[in-house]
Amino acid sequence: MTDILMPALSPTMEEGTLAKWHVKVGDTIRSGDVIAEIETDKATMEVEAVDEGVVEAILVPEGTEEVKVNTAIARLAGEGGAAAPAKAAPEPEAAVDPNPQPASRAEAKGDPVRAAAAAPAAPAVALKDPELPEGVNLVKVTVRDALRDAMAEEMRANPDVFLMGEEVAQYQGAYKVSRGLLDEFGPKRVIDTPITEHGFAGIGVGAAMAGLKPIVEFMTFNFAMQAIDHIINSAAKTLYMSGGQIKTSIVFRGPNGAAARVGAQHSQDYGAWYAHVPGLKVLAPYDAADAKGLLKAAIRDPNPVVFLEHEMLYGQEFDVPEGIDWVVPIGKAKVRREGTGVTLVAYSRMVGFCLQAAEVLAADGIEAEVVDLRTLRPMDIGTVVESVKKTNRLVTVEEGWGPMGVGAEVCAKVTELAFDYLDAPPLRVCQEDVPLPYAANLELLSMPSVERIVAAAKAVSYRG
Amino acid sequence: MARAQTGTAGRRKANGAEGQGKAPATVAATKEDLLEYYRQMLLIRRFEERAGQLYGMGLIGGFCHLYIGQEAIAVGCEAAKRPGDQMITGYRDHGHMLVCGMDPREVMAELTGRSGGSSKGKGGSMHMFSTEAAFYGGHGIVGAQVSLGTGLAFANAYRGDGKVCFAYYGDGAANQGQVYESFNMAQVWKLPVVYCIENNEYAMGTAIDRSSSETKLHKRGISFNIPGEEVDGMDVLAVKAAAERAAEHCRSGKGPYILELKTYRYRGHSMSDPAKYRTREEVDEVRKTRDPIDHIEDLLEKNGWADEATMKAIDADVKRIVADAAEFARTSPEPDPSELYTDVYTEA
Numbered sequence: 001m002t003d004i005l006m007p008a009l010s011p012t013m014e015e016g017t018l019a020k021w022h023v024k025v026g027d028t029i030r031s032g033d034v035i036a037e038i039e040t041d042k043a044t045m046e047v048e049a050v051d052e053g054v055v056e057a058i059l060v061p062e063g064t065e066e067v068k069v070n071t072a073i074a075r076l077a078g079e080g081g082a083a084a085p086a087k088a089a090p091e092p093e094a095a096v097d098p099n100p101q102p103a104s105r106a107e108a109k110g111d112p113v114r115a116a117a118a119a120p121a122a123p124a125v126a127l128k129d130p131e132l133p134e135g136v137n138l139v140k141v142t143v144r145d146a147l148r149d150a151m152a153e154e155m156r157a158n159p160d161v162f163l164m165g166e167e168v169a170q171y172q173g174a175y176k177v178s179r180g181l182l183d184e185f186g187p188k189r190v191i192d193t194p195i196t197e198h199g200f201a202g203i204g205v206g207a208a209m210a211g212l213k214p215i216v217e218f219m220t221f222n223f224a225m226q227a228i229d230h231i232i233n234s235a236a237k238t239l240y241m242s243g244g245q246i247k248t249s250i251v252f253r254g255p256n257g258a259a260a261r262v263g264a265q266h267s268q269d270y271g272a273w274y275a276h277v278p279g280l281k282v283l284a285p286y287d288a289a290d291a292k293g294l295l296k297a298a299i300r301d302p303n304p305v306v307f308l309e310h311e312m313l314y315g316q317e318f319d320v321p322e323g324i325d326w327v328v329p330i331g332k333a334k335v336r337r338e339g340t341g342v343t344l345v346a347y348s349r350m351v352g353f354c355l356q357a358a359e360v361l362a363a364d365g366i367e368a369e370v371v372d373l374r375t376l377r378p379m380d381i382g383t384v385v386e387s388v389k390k391t392n393r394l395v396t397v398e399e400g401w402g403p404m405g406v407g408a409e410v411c412a413k414v415t416e417l418a419f420d421y422l423d424a425p426p427l428r429v430c431q432e433d434v435p436l437p438y439a440a441n442l443e444l445l446s447m448p449s450v451e452r453i454v455a456a457a458k459a460v461s462y463r464g
Numbered sequence: 465m466a467r468a469q470t471g472t473a474g475r476r477k478a479n480g481a482e483g484q485g486k487a488p489a490t491v492a493a494t495k496e497d498l499l500e501y502y503r504q505m506l507l508i509r510r511f512e513e514r515a516g517q518l519y520g521m522g523l524i525g526g527f528c529h530l531y532i533g534q535e536a537i538a539v540g541c542e543a544a545k546r547p548g549d550q551m552i553t554g555y556r557d558h559g560h561m562l563v564c565g566m567d568p569r570e571v572m573a574e575l576t577g578r579s580g581g582s583s584k585g586k587g588g589s590m591h592m593f594s595t596e597a598a599f600y601g602g603h604g605i606v607g608a609q610v611s612l613g614t615g616l617a618f619a620n621a622y623r624g625d626g627k628v629c630f631a632y633y634g635d636g637a638a639n640q641g642q643v644y645e646s647f648n649m650a651q652v653w654k655l656p657v658v659y660c661i662e663n664n665e666y667a668m669g670t671a672i673d674r675s676s677s678e679t680k681l682h683k684r685g686i687s688f689n690i691p692g693e694e695v696d697g698m699d700v701l702a703v704k705a706a707a708e709r710a711a712e713h714c715r716s717g718k719g720p721y722i723l724e725l726k727t728y729r730y731r732g733h734s735m736s737d738p739a740k741y742r743t744r745e746e747v748d749e750v751r752k753t754r755d756p757i758d759h760i761e762d763l764l765e766k767n768g769w770a771d772e773a774t775m776k777a778i779d780a781d782v783k784r785i786v787a788d789a790a791e792f793a794r795t796s797p798e799p800d801p802s803e804l805y806t807d808v809y810t811e812a
């Protein structure tokens with residue numbers, strides 16, 4: 001006798017609806033048979049049998065909601081009785097908010113341990129965006145949809161804009177960022193490529209040389225390493241080498257940085273890599289409004305732009321202005337929280353970590369100012385310097401490795417431009433100087449965390 | 465066992481192998497051989513089913529690519545390998561690890577990221593290795609293993625040690641440029657590498673005919689003068705026979721050889737792929753008519769070798785091994801925090 005248990009779609013799924021039974025009492029089931037369908041608010045999945053035998057009892061009738069994970073839902077009269085405890089293997093079906101192939105549990109609901117740190121932080125002092133017009137209506141939009149909207153708006157406005165990449169069309173994007181674009185713009189402008197990053201990046205750059213405006217999606221930036229020669233040698237340098245004749249207006253975009261538990265080859269922050277290169281502009285937004293406004297700016301820009309997104313942010317919702325042509329200028333940082341105690345400088349997902357750290361610090365009487373770089377190249381060091389002049393203390397935070405990193409550049413610039421204002425040597429919070437490990441505990445130790453940011457802020461404040 | 469319902473006729477019809485007149489679809493094998501292949505394939509399937517389950521319970525994180533449906537390839541090629549021959553593959557690597565003799569406990573514990581895993585929990589599902597078994601991974605970047613495998617073969621040629629490298633990759637990986645750069649050098653330098661293309665018809669959500677101008681991947685070596693053949697990758701004996709021919713070609717100094725092994729993956733690309741790009745019926749049809757495990761059971765039955773006691777014993781044994789591996793993977797401790805900084809560099 002073997003119990004079939006309610007399976008989880010992801011490690012953080014706690015309950016779901018037992019939508020449908022495909023078997024009834026008396027049926028013989030084989031391993032691999034679809035025996036039931038389970039729904040959560042996000043997806044439907046088919047439950048496949050692992051153990052074999054005759055269904056002796058259905059313990060949870062179909063239509064039952066809020067069935068807790070690991071509840072016994074059916075009982076098999078087993079063959080040998082020696083069968084190991086059975087559970088159904090999930091085959092998640094991403095109906096609406098898909099978290100498709102790689103995304104998996106990466107987003108905010110990711111790793112249970114990481115989830116706490118990943119939760120979106122509402123800044124205590126919600127600063128108004130300086131670029132936001134008076135009276136504009138704000139709506140909640142996920143970063144994922146904000147990016148899609150940006151592409152759709154620019155594609156509507158300019159027939160030269162097109163999107164190419166792996167799984168961007170029929171599959172709607174590996175992370176569903178391009179959802180709906182194939183329907184609206186057709187296969188001429190939303191193009192599925194084979195798995196040939198070096199080739200299609202080069203094709204994109206060539207098309208840009210001919211005056212088109214490609215958006216090249218990399219499924220993740222880890223795979224853009226296959227194509228980095230074209231991004232740097234072909235896209236970044238050609239304007240200069242041609243004495244200003246050949247322009248390449250192209251956007252290379254995709255998720256960058258570590259998701260959750262996907263191991264060393266799939267978890268890397270390329271901010272410093274691309275920001276090193278003259279001829280490229282490099283953007284790394286945090287919230288949905290910046291994601292949308294900066295992507296629109298990137299598409300319009302006549303230069304090659306590397307646009308670094310973050311898988312863990314895709315599902316997070318933020319306010320986005322509605323009904324206006326929302327374009328955020330490239331090259332301007334944003335103060336996301338004001339404070340006089342310490343300056344925290346970050347980009348992309350780490351901005352959220354800094355905002356959370358600022359809350360913790362505030363409880364300890366340290367008011368942190370959080371500067372979101374948004375653009376890594378050209379870097380708005382002026383905003384950072386102004387902040388440091390006020391706080392006299394600096395901590396930089398990035399997901400990438402420390403040596404030769406974005407934080408290193410910020411620290412160098414600040415010591416150059418505001419040396420006399422510093423009351424303590426600046427500190428960098430980065431990924432540990434190792435390839436990202438898979439094991440949950442090691443991964444956690446390796447990544448920047450709210451705690452480490454707090455500790456660094458206290459250290460430069462000579463506190464605790 | 466309740467999997468007697470399949471017949472061979474449909475399977476033969478559906479497998480699509482062209483045969484090219486090289487060899488019959490199946491070749492003679494002893495009872496012991498067949499039972500061993502059956503055991504290995506069943507082990508992979510049960511292991512993967514359990515891995516899927518542990519993923520559902522949150523014990524396995526990140527990406528987890530199951531090998532269910534493709535078992536005959538790893539098992540058939542392994543049967544053709546000689547001691548010392550190397551193997552390298554992509555992220556869909558659990559089956560390859562199991563057939564080359566690695567302890568299922570270590571494989572499962574790597575999936576759960578525990579210290580008992582083959583990479584001490586530091587690699588994960590996509591990155592497993594065993595120098596002992598000459599298994600060189602476990603690679604997450606699509607296509608990388610093809611050049612790396614060619615490099616392993618380069619070392620074999622350099623040393624003249626008679627070893628052959630089996631480099632496995634998918635139909636999607638077959639489009640990466642480095643594959644063709646490798647083909648060229650492998651043939652120019654006559655490197656002993658068997659390119660084993662596991663053509664399961666899809667690369668994530670992309671059916672092969674949407675991404676490939678020539679979908680007969682065994683022909684991809686023509687302009688490099690590398691021989692290739694299409695093989696029924698659901699028939700373990702056909703795989704073994706083809707792999708033996710290929711390895712022999714390599715060992716005799718003639719250079720690389722391409723096997724296009726026609727197969728199918730039953731599950732989504734990874735655990736989180738809803739697989740909307742194909743129908744349930746398509747999957748069910750393959751399971752019903754081409755299943756590699758059903759096929760070997762049929763062979764055993766036809767030869768009168770499938771006596772109930774033996775089959776039951778194998779099933780029970782496999783179940784026990786998998787349950788034990790899962791238990792080990794659940795209880796093996798997480799790696800010690802000091803492991804974070806080890807293995808970045810090695811000492812001379």
Ligand SMILES: Cc1ncc(C[n+]2csc(CCOP(=O)(O)OP(=O)(O)O)c2C)c(N)n1
Nearest residue numbers: 223556604605606634635636637666667668
């Ligand atoms: C260079 C690179 N590009 C993209 C990916 C993402 N990716 C992982 S597996 C995969 C599909 C590969 O399909 P195939 O080669 O047919 O192997 P299968 O998964 O079918 O075994 C893709 C696109 C990757 N890992 N590496």
Ligand SMILES: [Mg+2]
Nearest residue numbers: 634635666667
């Ligand atoms: Mg494939």
